[in-house]
Structure formats: C-alpha cells, structure tokens
Amino acid sequence: MPQTITRGFKTLLEEASAKIKSLSPADAIALHGREDTVFVDLRDPRELEREGRLPGAFHCPRGMLEFWIDPESPYHKPFFAQDKTYVFFCAGGWRSALSAATAQDMGLKPVAHVEGGFKAWKEAGGPVEVTPPKP
Numbered sequence: 001m002p003q004t005i006t007r008g009f010k011t012l013l014e015e016a017s018a019k020i021k022s023l024s025p026a027d028a029i030a031l032h033g034r035e036d037t038v039f040v041d042l043r044d045p046r047e048l049e050r051e052g053r054l055p056g057a058f059h060c061p062r063g064m065l066e067f068w069i070d071p072e073s074p075y076h077k078p079f080f081a082q083d084k085t086y087v088f089f090c091a092g093g094w095r096s097a098l099s100a101a102t103a104q105d106m107g108l109k110p111v112a113h114v115e116g117g118f119k120a121w122k123e124a125g126g127p128v129e130v131t132p133p134k135p
C-alpha cells in the first residue's frame with residue numbers, strides 16, 4: 001500500500017518558521033564575529049568542501065543535533081552549553097529552520113536561522129572560507 005504523508009515538508013517548514021526567529025542574510029552578516037553569537041553549520045561535510053565555509057562557524061551535522069545539544073546525551077558537546085545566541089544555517093534555509101525549531105523546543109535559547117542559507121549568505125557578500133581541495 002502506498003504511504004500517505006499527512007504532514008509534508010511544507011507544513012513542517014511553516015510550523016517551524018512561525019515559531020523561530022529568521023534572520024535576513026544581511027542581519028546575519030551583521031551578527032557575524034560578535035562575542036555573544038555563534039554560527040552553527042548543519043550542512044554535510046561534502047557541501048562544506050564543495051561550497052566553502054562560513055568563517056568561525058561550528059559544524060554540526062544535522063543528524064547529530066539533538067544528541068549534541070542535550071547535556072544528558074553521551075554525545076553532548078559543550079559548544080551547546082554557552083550563554084550565546086545560536087544562529088543555524090544550512091545550504092538553503094530548510095534544514096536550519098527545522099533545526100532551529102527543534103533546538104528551541106529542547107530549550108536552547110536564543111536561537112535563529114539564516115533565511116536562504118549559505119547560498120543567500122554568499123550572494124549577500126558574507127565572508128566565505130574556501131577549503132583547499134584534498135590532494
């Protein structure tokens with residue numbers, strides 16, 4: 001029997017967007033480098049190699065997010081225990097919207113995500129670090 005998806009990705013994104021703070025790329029660029037703000041890159045390693053990195057961003061593959069945030073998880077990362085604003089981003093802004101909503105639901109605060117993701121960040125003139133190709 002075929003599956004019936006009752007809450008599709010658009011619904012999930014709408015619900016997430018309604019409860020999280022979305023930053024325009026320009027607003028996100030203005031926050032970059034501030035002591036009280038950290039950027040979380042949710043992309044896969046191959047995307048980072050291919051597209052470059054946002055300087056200073058912490059790389060958290062999306063699949064590990066909940067386990068790295070929760071201090072009771074054996075995989076917890078102290079990075080997620082700071083008194084800072086967490087700005088999530090991905091390639092296009094979908095994974096980061098869902099991730100910011102999840103992080104917020106878990107109690108992480110304050111959180112935000114970058115609308116349009118790394119693509120929009122680059123187009124807006126945000127700094128990018130290029131990873132040298134592997135020999």
Ligand SMILES: O=S(=O)([O-])[S-]
Pocket residue numbers: 090091092093094095096117
């Ligand atoms: O999650 S995504 O917007 O980078 S496809």
